[in-house]
Amino acid sequence: xxxxxxxxxxxxxxxxxxxxxxxxxxxxxxxxxxxxxxxxxxxxxxxxxxxxxxxxxxxxxxxxxxxxxxxxxxxxxxxxxxxxxxxxxxxxxxxxxxxxxxxxxxxxxxxxxxxxxxxxxxxxxxxxxxxxxxxxxxxxxxxxxxxxxxxxxxxxxxxxxxxxxxxxxxxxxxxxxxxxxxxxxxxxxxxxxxxxxxxxxxxxxxxxxxxxxxxxxxxxxxxxxxxxxxxxxxxxxxxxxxxxxxxx
Amino acid sequence: xxxxxxxxxxxxxxxxxxxxxxxxxxxxxxxxxxxxxxxxxxxxxxxxxxxxxxxxxxxxxxxxxxxxxxxxxxxxxxxxxxxxxxxxxxxxxxxxxxxxxxxxxxxxxxxxxxxxxxxxxxxxxxxxxxxxxxxxxxxxxxxxxxxxxxxxxxxxxxxxxxxxxxxxxxxxxxxxxxxxxxxxxxxxxxxxxxxxxxxxxxxxxxxxxxxxxxxxxxxxxxxxxxxxxxxxxxxxxxxxxxxxxxxxxxxxxxxxxxxxxxxxxxxxxxxxxxxxxxxxxxxxx
Ligand SMILES: Nc1ncnc2c1ncn2[C@@H]1O[C@H](COP(=O)(O)OP(=O)(O)OP(=O)(O)O)[C@@H](O)[C@H]1O
Ligand SMILES: [Mg+2]
Numbered sequence: 001x002x003x004x005x006x007x008x009x010x011x012x013x014x015x016x017x018x019x020x021x022x023x024x025x026x027x028x029x030x031x032x033x034x035x036x037x038x039x040x041x042x043x044x045x046x047x048x049x050x051x052x053x054x055x056x057x058x059x060x061x062x063x064x065x066x067x068x069x070x071x072x073x074x075x076x077x078x079x080x081x082x083x084x085x086x087x088x089x090x091x092x093x094x095x096x097x098x099x100x101x102x103x104x105x106x107x108x109x110x111x112x113x114x115x116x117x118x119x120x121x122x123x124x125x126x127x128x129x130x131x132x133x134x135x136x137x138x139x140x141x142x143x144x145x146x147x148x149x150x151x152x153x154x155x156x157x158x159x160x161x162x163x164x165x166x167x168x169x170x171x172x173x174x175x176x177x178x179x180x181x182x183x184x185x186x187x188x189x190x191x192x193x194x195x196x197x198x199x200x201x202x203x204x205x206x207x208x209x210x211x212x213x214x215x216x217x218x219x220x221x222x223x224x225x226x227x228x229x230x231x232x233x234x235x236x237x238x239x240x241x242x243x244x245x246x247x248x
Numbered sequence: 249x250x251x252x253x254x255x256x257x258x259x260x261x262x263x264x265x266x267x268x269x270x271x272x273x274x275x276x277x278x279x280x281x282x283x284x285x286x287x288x289x290x291x292x293x294x295x296x297x298x299x300x301x302x303x304x305x306x307x308x309x310x311x312x313x314x315x316x317x318x319x320x321x322x323x324x325x326x327x328x329x330x331x332x333x334x335x336x337x338x339x340x341x342x343x344x345x346x347x348x349x350x351x352x353x354x355x356x357x358x359x360x361x362x363x364x365x366x367x368x369x370x371x372x373x374x375x376x377x378x379x380x381x382x383x384x385x386x387x388x389x390x391x392x393x394x395x396x397x398x399x400x401x402x403x404x405x406x407x408x409x410x411x412x413x414x415x416x417x418x419x420x421x422x423x424x425x426x427x428x429x430x431x432x433x434x435x436x437x438x439x440x441x442x443x444x445x446x447x448x449x450x451x452x453x454x455x456x457x458x459x460x461x462x463x464x465x466x467x468x469x470x471x472x473x474x475x476x477x478x479x480x481x482x483x484x485x486x487x488x489x490x491x492x493x494x495x496x497x498x499x500x501x502x503x504x505x506x507x508x509x510x511x512x513x514x515x516x517x518x519x520x521x522x523x524x525x526x527x528x529x530x531x532x533x
Contacts, residue, residue, distance in 0.1 A: 006350035013347075017338040081333035088298060088328040089351040089394070090320040244300070 003091055007099035008106075015073075015107060025069035026107060029061035030115045036180060037123045044182045050123035051211050053181070058112055058210075059203040060170075060179035062141040065108040068166040070100070070149035075162040078153070083243045093243075097150075105142045112138065126211065133209030133216040140223060141202045144230030148198070151233030154240035173199050198229040249312050251276045251398050251429040252297065257306035259292050266292040268453035269306070274431060274446075276397075279424050281444030282433040285525050289453040290433040291331050294402050297431070298328055311398055324353060327396035329387045329404050331433075337376035341367050341386060344375060345393055352394035364422075365389040366415055380407045388416065392423075399423065401432040405439065417442055437521040441465075451525045465520055476508040 016022055036053050044052035077083045119125030128134045156162050174180060176190060177199035194200050201222035208214040252274035259267040267289040274280040282290045295301045299315040308315060313322055335344050345362060349355035362371050365385040370378060384407050391399060405413045420430060420443050434440055440447045441461040448458040457464055470487035486492045489512055500507050
């Protein structure tokens with residue numbers, strides 16, 4: 001427990017000290033919300049635009065923090081040999097991973113609060129109608145996208161490519177899942193892709209609990225699909241993830 | 249119990265036999281050097297002992313346990329300087345020490361360790377602003393912060409200026425005085441001679457010689473006597489330089505000749521080393 005607390009603190013220090021990644025991971029999604037919130041008006045998917053966008057960008061923020069940010073950080077640490085050096089210490093790998101996950105959750109929750117506050121104060125968006133449901137959705141999203149993040153980190157071979165690869169996945173996914181606006185006008189094949197993406201379902205669940213005030217458990221299909229993606233990521237990670245730099 | 253026991257250790261990467269059956273024992277409190285050229289198998293050996301790499305064959309114990317299954321309990325007791333590794337670039341020297349100190353049950357005092365490796369003036373500097381040699385000293389500090397009994401140093405002084413190298417030597421000696429066991433690799437015979445109680449010279453995955461530095465130099469060929477005669481260089485190798493020299497000079501004096509450029513040369517450390525790793529050691533006496 002002492003090790004775990006020490007490592008969560010270390011992870012926080014590392015995250016905030018690294019300005020570029022802190023801006024990309026933490027500031028970018030709320031910033032995008034500010035921009036899109038100023039552009040869109042009227043209703044999206046039956047909800048006021050400010051509300052729908054708020055939920056969409058919280059979803060994007062979750063993927064960006066737990067998937068993209070985590071994968072890039074892990075690849076950079078692995079390739080630089082930081083992870084290898086840490087393996088020589090008594091810190092157990094499971095404690096390290098748990099601390100990374102906790103730190104990621106903490107960062108995302110902070111970001112969620114910032115985005116929510118901006119929405120409520122600037123665009124008259126509504127606050128969460130079901131706090132408990134929101135909490136569950138946040139845990140589900142962070143766990144699943146972090147699982148995918150570990151999987152992606154296991155597959156990516158070099159630090160140089162990490163950010164390109166990861167954004168090539170996250171940004172299109174966010175578009176297709178409706179993070180940045182309505183998807184109603186998309187052609188059928190894009191809709192079909194959208195229908196299998198985890199972010200689509202996470203945003204749906206967020207709409208139900210945050211905007212509709214419905215129960216988290218009223219969305220079993222969505223929960224299963226999001227979780228399944230996380231499990232796929234973890235399976236890849238458990239087979240392929242290494243602590244040492246890839247031989248080139 | 250010996251600190252390290254290695255018996256018939258083997259490791260191949262595909263067709264490359266990096267370690268081809270080596271054995272040695274390191275006693276508690278001993279400083280043991282692995283000396284050898286690039287690709288000899290030093291890092292492979294050390295990383296097997298550190299628990300990073302699996303072995304293909306042989307028996308290995310580190311502080312009495314198999315490093316492949318040592319876990320946190322073993323890592324608590326060892327310190328490691330890898331041949332290459334990075335530390336978080338955005339943290340300061342002191343923060344990195346604090347980060348690593350937190351992983352151990354009984355860490356040393358951070359500022360004391362920073363002082364030991366001579367980074368007091370850089371304690372507040374970001375890792376990314378350090379020079380190569382300063383980064384290496386940081387690696388050394390991080391290896392000591394857990395107050396280990398056994399320390400692995402893979403080329404710890406590569407990139408050091410002469411003063412820093414002397415400093416690192418002093419540090420190793422002071423660790424030895426504290427009763428720590430140290431396994432170090434190096435390319436430099438003088439470093440091995442300065443620091444190690446015993447040295448194993450390895451080449452192509454095999455130990456070609458093992459013993460105290462004095463023993464190693466003892467296996468050296470004989471003394472060389474050189475001079476010029478009739479425009480030609482003459483080199484005589486002998487282990488009885490006094491007698492040979494007396495004969496030579498006696499004859500020259502009798503004939504009223506001068507032995508041009510006469511010198512008596514003991515092989516340097518480098519010669520001994522190059523001889524050993526050249527494959528000629530097999531024929532050495
Ligand atoms: N991960 C690896 N995969 C394939 N071959 C490897 C690997 N690591 C080392 N080797 C090979 O094994 C041999 C021994 O390498 P090792 O790194 O142990 O040598 P070394 O004595 O530490 O050399 P140096 O003085 O250059 O550090 C070399 O031929 C090297 O190419
Ligand atoms: Mg090496």
